[in-house]
Amino acid sequence: MATSKKSPLKMLAVGTALGAALVLAAAAGMQFTDARPFCSSCHVMHEAALTHSQSPHADLACNECHAPHNLLSKIPFKAKEGIRDFIGNVKGKEAPLAANLETRDVVQANCISCHRVTNQDVMMAKPYCVDCHRGMAHQKKTPVSFREAADE
Numbered sequence: 001m002a003t004s005k006k007s008p009l010k011m012l013a014v015g016t017a018l019g020a021a022l023v024l025a026a027a028a029g030m031q032f033t034d035a036r037p038f039c040s041s042c043h044v045m046h047e048a049a050l051t052h053s054q055s056p057h058a059d060l061a062c063n064e065c066h067a068p069h070n071l072l073s074k075i076p077f078k079a080k081e082g083i084r085d086f087i088g089n090v091k092g093k094e095a096p097l098a099a100n101l102e103t104r105d106v107v108q109a110n111c112i113s114c115h116r117v118t119n120q121d122v123m124m125a126k127p128y129c130v131d132c133h134r135g136m137a138h139q140k141k142t143p144v145s146f147r148e149a150a151d152e
Contacts, residue, residue, distance in 0.1 A: 033078070034063035042089040044097050051138040065110050065137060066103060077106065104128055 032038055039062045040049030052058060057065065067081070068074045081103065088097045099107065111129040112119060126132060 031061075033082075034061040034067070036062055042085055044085055044088045044093055048138055055137050057137045064114075065107055066099075068106055069110065069113065077102075104130070 036049045036052060039045045045062075049062070052062065063074075063078065067078050084100075085097060107130060108128050115129075130136070
C-alpha cells in the first residue's frame with residue numbers, strides 16, 4: 001500500500017490560505033454585525049437604529065460607540081450583549097433595551113476616545129457624557145412624530 005507524502009511546504013501554503021480565509025470571514029462577520037442594518041433587525045433595537053440614522057453620528061456603526069475598540073475586549077463583550085439583546089427580543093422586552101452599567105462605561109470611553117481633542121478643557125459635571133448629550137446619537141428628546149425617519 002503506497003502512502004502519499006505531502007510536501008510540508010504545500011501543507012503550509014494550504015494551512016496559511018485556510019487561516020487567511022478564516023480571518024477574512026471573521027473580520028467580515030464582525031463588520032457586518034457592527035452595523036446598523038444588522039442591529040435594527042431586532043425589535044428591541046429598531047427605534048435606536050431609526051433615530052441613529054438621523055443623528056450627527058449616523059455615519060458610525062453602532063458598535064463604534066457601543067462596544068470596546070480593543071478586539072480582545074470587544075469579542076466577549078459583543079457576544080454577551082448580543083445574547084442579552086436576543087433574549088430581550090424573544091421575550092418582547094420594551095424597546096430599546098436600557099444600557100447597563102458596563103455598556104454605559106464602554107460608551108463613555110468611546111466618547112472620550114473619539115472626542116479627546118475637543119474635550120481637553122471639558123469639566124465633567126456628571127459621570128457620563130450622555131447625561132448631558134443624551135440626544136446626540138439617538139435624538140431621545142425629539143418625539144417620534146417629529147422625526148424625519150419615522151416613516152422608515
